[in-house]
Amino acid sequence: MGFYREGWQPVVAGLPFCLGGETISFPFFRKRDTMNPTKGGHRNMIGSIVFLPVADLKRTRQFYTQVMGFRLEMVQSGGAEIYDTGYGYWGFCAYGDHRPPLSGPQGVCLSLNCQDRAEVDARWKAALAQGAEPVSPPAKHGRFPVYSCFLADPDGYRVELQVIEEE
Numbered sequence: 001m002g003f004y005r006e007g008w009q010p011v012v013a014g015l016p017f018c019l020g021g022e023t024i025s026f027p028f029f030r031k032r033d034t035m036n037p038t039k040g041g042h043r044n045m046i047g048s049i050v051f052l053p054v055a056d057l058k059r060t061r062q063f064y065t066q067v068m069g070f071r072l073e074m075v076q077s078g079g080a081e082i083y084d085t086g087y088g089y090w091g092f093c094a095y096g097d098h099r100p101p102l103s104g105p106q107g108v109c110l111s112l113n114c115q116d117r118a119e120v121d122a123r124w125k126a127a128l129a130q131g132a133e134p135v136s137p138p139a140k141h142g143r144f145p146v147y148s149c150f151l152a153d154p155d156g157y158r159v160e161l162q163v164i165e166e167e
Contacts, residue, residue: 049082051091052108052157053099057081059154060092067130068159085112103156110153111160117147123161124149140165 054060057079064070064083070090074082079094090110102108114120120138128134135150135158148162 047088049089049091051080051093052155053095053101054092054155055094055101056154057092057094063132063153064090064092067127067132069126087112101155101157103153103158105158107157109150109158109160111148111162114161114163116163120147120149120161120163124151127151127161 061072061081065072068085070083070085072081073084073089076082079096080091081093082089082091112123114123117138124138133152135152138147138149138161140147141162145165146162147165148160151159151161153159
């Protein structure tokens with residue numbers, strides 16, 4: 001399941017996210033170039049990647065590839081993986097020093113901005129069908145002009161599927 005806008009790729013700020021209840025995203029796109037497969041090779045990634053700590057990369061890989069439908073873009077030696085969300089890149093790292101994930105109700109929220117409510121609902125249903133842990137079903141947000149839902153990844157990170165609507 002790829003979620004690129006046809007023929008375009010993200011250029012700036014590959015991580016829409018919210019922290020402390022504020023959602024930030026940078027949807028800048030440019031025409032997609034021919035890209036090389038990344039099995040052990042270097043890929044020219046343009047934009048930003050924020051790496052988040054995880055306990056188990058195998059569980060993380062299963063969730064983001066099988067449940068969320070992301071493409072594993074790069075595996076780095078030392079225990080880091082980069083995923084192509086279709087709109088940017090998310091990175092996860094098993095640092096091996098027992099650092100806790102920045103997850104849970106007060107932690108990092110990884111947000112994917114969808115095209116409309118139908119896409120939010122479809123992704124929600126697809127993720128649940130693949131065994132995702134639901135946090136809250138699709139609904140109009142009480143504070144922000146968004147329609148969204150939340151899932152939890154294996155480390156407890158909140159994954160938000162949202163569409164920003166006019167107030």
